[in-house]
Amino acid sequence: MIKRGLVIVGGGPAGMAAAISAYENGVKDILLLERDQYLGGILNQCVHTGFGINYFKEILTGPEYAERFIEKVKNIPEIEVSLKSIVVSLLPDKTITFLKPGRLETIKAKAIIMATGCREKTREMVHIQGTRPSGIFSAGLAQKLINIEGLLPGKEIVVVGSGDIGLIMARRFTLEGAEVKAIIEIQKKTRGLLRNMVQCVEDFNIPVYFNHKISRIYGKDRVEKVSACKVDDNFNEIQGSLFEIKCDTILMSVGLIPENELIEMTGARIDGNKTSVPGIFMCGNCLKIYDLVDGVTEDSFLTGKLAADYIRVRHPSLQR
Amino acid sequence: MIKKMTCIECPKGCRLMVDVRDGKVLKVTGNECPKAELYAISEIEDPARILTSSVLGQGLILKMIPVRTDKPISKARIFDAMKEVKKIRVTVPLKFGDIIVKNFLSLGVNLIATRKAE
Ligand SMILES: Cc1cc2nc3c(=O)[nH]c(=O)nc-3n(C[C@H](O)[C@H](O)[C@H](O)COP(=O)(O)OP(=O)(O)OC[C@H]3O[C@@H](n4cnc5c(N)ncnc54)[C@H](O)[C@@H]3O)c2cc1C
Numbered sequence: 374m375i376k377r378g379l380v381i382v383g384g385g386p387a388g389m390a391a392a393i394s395a396y397e398n399g400v401k402d403i404l405l406l407e408r409d410q411y412l413g414g415i416l417n418q419c420v421h422t423g424f425g426i427n428y429f430k431e432i433l434t435g436p437e438y439a440e441r442f443i444e445k446v447k448n449i450p451e452i453e454v455s456l457k458s459i460v461v462s463l464l465p466d467k468t469i470t471f472l473k474p475g476r477l478e479t480i481k482a483k484a485i486i487m488a489t490g491c492r493e494k495t496r497e498m499v500h501i502q503g504t505r506p507s508g509i510f511s512a513g514l515a516q517k518l519i520n521i522e523g524l525l526p527g528k529e530i531v532v533v534g535s536g537d538i539g540l541i542m543a544r545r546f547t548l549e550g551a552e553v554k555a556i557i558e559i560q561k562k563t564r565g566l567l568r569n570m571v572q573c574v575e576d577f578n579i580p581v582y583f584n585h586k587i588s589r590i591y592g593k594d595r596v597e598k599v600s601a602c603k604v605d606d607n608f609n610e611i612q613g614s615l616f617e618i619k620c621d622t623i624l625m626s627v628g629l630i631p632e633n634e635l636i637e638m639t640g641a642r643i644d645g646n647k648t649s650v651p652g653i654f655m656c657g658n659c660l661k662i663y664d665l666v667d668g669v670t671e672d673s674f675l676t677g678k679l680a681a682d683y684i685r686v687r688h689p690s691l692q693r
Numbered sequence: 694m695i696k697k698m699t700c701i702e703c704p705k706g707c708r709l710m711v712d713v714r715d716g717k718v719l720k721v722t723g724n725e726c727p728k729a730e731l732y733a734i735s736e737i738e739d740p741a742r743i744l745t746s747s748v749l750g751q752g753l754i755l756k757m758i759p760v761r762t763d764k765p766i767s768k769a770r771i772f773d774a775m776k777e778v779k780k781i782r783v784t785v786p787l788k789f790g791d792i793i794v795k796n797f798l799s800l801g802v803n804l805i806a807t808r809k810a811e
Contacts, residue, residue, distance in 0.1 A: 422761065435759075440789050566706055571698075571699050
């Protein structure tokens with residue numbers, strides 16, 4: 374079995390910052406595994422501005438923020454980047470198995486950093502009654518379809534939840550010529566940033582219904598309409614408040630959850646940026662959900678250093 | 694007249710109280726940094742936003758190339774700008790920051806690529 378020094382799983386902003394930091398703290402053999410065909414993670418689809426204000430003191434788009442780290446990673450020969458490489462198993466002895474086009478590889482690492490990001494909650498997790506037609510997307514998937522694939526998923530949109538991704542997608546759909554009929558939020562205020570309420574919602578006069586929920590989805594093959602109602606403090610329907618909204622598409626923006634199946638496979642407990650397995654570390658959105666990528670970068674620099682310290686003590690020969 | 698607004702210059706979102714007379718800003722309070730003053734003036738006189746979108750690539754590694762205006766444009770022109778953005782086809786490799794359209798819609802701003810596309 375091939376032995377490697379530090380292996381990082383995930384090439385988003387977290388994985389890239391961890392790799393740079395580990396190198397700067399003395400690690401000389403770093404392998405960065407990314408399942409996609411390019412580095413950058415979720416930032417590639419976030420074409421709007423609002424990244425890097427804290428870290429770079431500049432207003433950048435997602436791809437611009439990513440580019441700065443991609444360039445840096447490419448200029449460090451000690452960091453080997455392996456794209457189209459999806460990690461399928463992780464064992465507590467730090468054996469990693471990943472799939473590359475055409476082959477399965479197993480390697481043993483001295484230390485591992487997990488930087489696999491997060492995924493979005495789905496309709497199933499918020500329990501909406503009704504049929505199961507096509508036309509229900511998570512907001513991030515719709516973002517990918519528009520910004521990466523160049524496809525518009527629908528024309529008459531209802532957004533469920535008022536997280537930042539939902540607000541940003543309400544604006545994106547409006548700019549693309551679709552009509553955003555409503556943003557329905559069960560809480561009494563937005564979960565997103567106030568600036569996004571201004572520049573994504575108020576700028577385009579998109580109706581927002583706070584203290585409301587979707588009670589049913591209608592449609593046979595494609596979404597045809599939803600019914601919405603006002604809710605009380607316990608999120609129960611207030612009698613007589615039901616109304617219908619005609620739409621062909623529903624965007625779910627109801628929260629993010631860390632992507633941690635691989636860590637669960639090892640049985641390790643997460644403990645800050647470390648885990649209960651010595652030498653396995655975590656950073657970025659798979660550790661906790663960050664609102665801003667700047668926080669991810671700072672957290673991941675710390676994790677890179679922790680991994681470097683671990684390797685220095687346990688495996689001095691791997692030091693530069 | 695006091696107008697309330699939320700500053701959008703950074704994620705903090707300061708709540709501003711803007712004293713406006715005859716379409717001019719006299720005083721801004723509630724802000725934590727000086728950027729909010731310029732924001733309030735622009736918001737009262739001619740609200741402007743950076744436009745971000747993506748344009749179609751042809752024969753390049755990326756199907757869609759993310760773009761933005763390098764400076765804010767008048768909010769009133771956002772939909773005109775989107776119409777133009779939809780007509781654009783990029784056929785040559787681009788570096789990050791390359792100008793795709795110079796003096797976009799004669800607005801005195803450039804439309805630039807925000808990602809490399811080979
Ligand atoms: C849809 C969405 C929109 C967002 N919009 C904004 C925003 O507008 N502004 C802002 O500041 N923040 C935003 N965020 C949050 C911010 O972008 C994230 O906090 C940040 O990108 C997280 O970085 P990360 O590296 O932890 O995760 P990611 O960027 O998700 O990167 C994780 C990487 O790991 C890879 N990966 C996962 N599993 C495996 C595996 N098994 N094998 C190999 N590779 C794997 C993925 O392909 C991905 O490239 C958004 C997040 C999401 C999900």
